[in-house]
Amino acid sequence: MFGSSRAVALLLGISISIVTTAFLSLIEGVSTIAIGVGAIISFSISYLLIYMTYRLFIFDEINKIYDLLNKISQGDYTFEKVEPGTSNNPIKQLSSEISNYVNIKQREIEDLKKMESFRKEFLADVSHELKTPIFAAQGFIHTLLDGAIKDKNVRSKFLKKAAKSLSRLDKLVQDLLIISQMEAGTIKMVYSHFNLNNLIREVFDQFEDKAGKKSLQLRFEKNCPEEVYVYADKQKxxxxxxxxxxxxxKYTTDAQGIISVNIVKVDELVRVEIRDNGPGIPREDIKRIFERFYRVDKSRSKDRGGIGLGLAIVKHILEAHHQRIWVTSEIGKGSVFYFNLEKGIREKALVEEAYDD
Ligand SMILES: Nc1ncnc2c1ncn2[C@@H]1O[C@H](COP(=O)(O)OP(=O)(O)OP(=O)(O)O)[C@@H](O)[C@H]1O
Ligand SMILES: [Mg+2]
Incomplete structure (x- = not known):
């Protein structure tokens, strides 16, 4: 390439110097020395100018494009991002367009690779999680069929265990369905104004027995306002x-266990805080607990029926509300999960409730 830029400059330099010499020789009184000097000067200047111009504006840029294409063909995509439109040189612009286009394509390839490995991992996780309750239920039923059915005590015990495994299977499938629908964006959001305190009370009622068995307290915090309205999808x-x-x-085992909820009004938002004085979550696990199937203590969580999808669902639902979930936790002291919701209007909630009735 450099060779050809020199050859072009040489040819053009010689041509310009010939033309200049021819012109000078036509002028009367110009000495041969002057014509010679004119020829040398015109050749040198035009050679240098043409050579530099070609190098700077054409050959260097074309060389860069060649280098770029060479790198791409060898699978090396480690070139810098170039800001498009910063040069008036069309070849320079072409080169920057190519490298930016390759950058975009490279990023797309990386995303696709990530998704592919994510898909493989997800499939492996799902099959593993499905296998466990299916095998368990299958085992209990086969043991019963193999004769254990005749023993009345064993019969009901095994049937209960098989039913528990099937319930776990059902929860897993339901959770996976919610996650896939949320990810595909096929779940419709149904926004309404509603009383948040009442909704929390409903959840407390649902867990009354479970918490009672573990002597855990479920309550609102002392300063929690009595009646707060939010605008969100109530079911979700x-x-x-x-x-x-x-x-x-599930994770609070302390006899003095308390799971409390607080509601704090922050400008146009309402912050909901769910606090427990359980075991806490190690710092290194905090950023991963919202991933599907991630459990801090795999065996312990599984003992407690944990699949590792609950927080992934929470994250998806809040993202669908254009909000996010935060967590602070201290080992041995407990955890606080909190998120914001849009403030609702009491009057509208009452009208909607009356309409529902
Ligand atoms: N309040 C908490 N205290 C301590 N650890 C927690 C708490 N909440 C979640 N974790 C940890 O985060 C992990 C992920 O929670 P997540 O709710 O997603 O799954 P899970 O409870 O194991 O199963 P699932 O909710 O699907 O039944 C849990 O396995 C547990 O290790
Ligand atoms: Mg959970």
């Missing part, structure tokens, strides 16, 4: 509260 927020409060109950 119910699911969020259900998952967060159920985690509090």
């Amino acid at each position: 927020i119910f699911q969020v509260l259900l998952n967060l409060i159920s985690n509090g109950i």
Whole structure:
């Protein structure tokens, strides 16, 4: 390439110097020395100018494009991002367009690769999680069929265990369905104004027995306002509260266990905090607990029926509300999960409730 830029400059330089010399020789009184000097000067200047111009504006840029294409053909995409439109040189612009286009395509390839490995991992997780309750239920039923059915005590015990495994299977399928629908964006959001305190009370009622068995207290915090209205999808927020409060109950083993809820009004938003004085979550796990199937203590969580989908669902639901979930936790002291919702209007909620009745 450099060779050809020199050759072009040489040819043009010689041509310009010939033309200049021819012109000078036509002028009367110009000495041969002057014509010679004119020829040398015109050749040198035009050679240098043409060479530099070609190098700077054409050959260098074309070389860069060649280098770029060479790198791409060798699968090396490690070139810098170039700001398009910063040069008036069309070849430079072409080069920057190519490298930016390749950058975009490269990012797309990386995303696709990530999705592919994510899909494989997800499939492996789902099959593993499905296998466990299916095998368990299958085992109990086969043992019964193999003769255990004749023993009255064993019969009811095994049937209960098989039913528990099938319930776990049912929960898993339901949760997976919610996640896939939320991800596909096929779940319709149904917004309404509603009384948040009442919804929390409903969740408390649902867990009354479970918490009672573990001597855990479910309550509102002292300064929690009596009546707060929010504008959100009531069913889905119910699911969020259900998952967060159920985690509090599931993971708090302390006899003095308390799972409390607080509501704080912050400008146009309402912050909901779910606090427990359970075991807490290690710092390194906090950023991962919202991933599907992620459990801090796999065996312990599984003992408690945990699949690892609850918080992934919570995250999806809040994202659908254009909100996010936060968590602060301290080992041995407990955890606080909190999120914001849009403030609702009491009058509108009352009208909607009356309409529902
Ligand atoms: N309040 C909490 N205290 C301590 N650890 C928690 C708490 N909430 C969640 N975790 C940890 O985060 C993990 C993920 O929680 P998540 O709710 O997604 O799954 P899970 O409770 O195991 O199963 P699932 O909710 O699907 O039945 C849990 O396995 C547990 O290790
Ligand atoms: Mg959970």
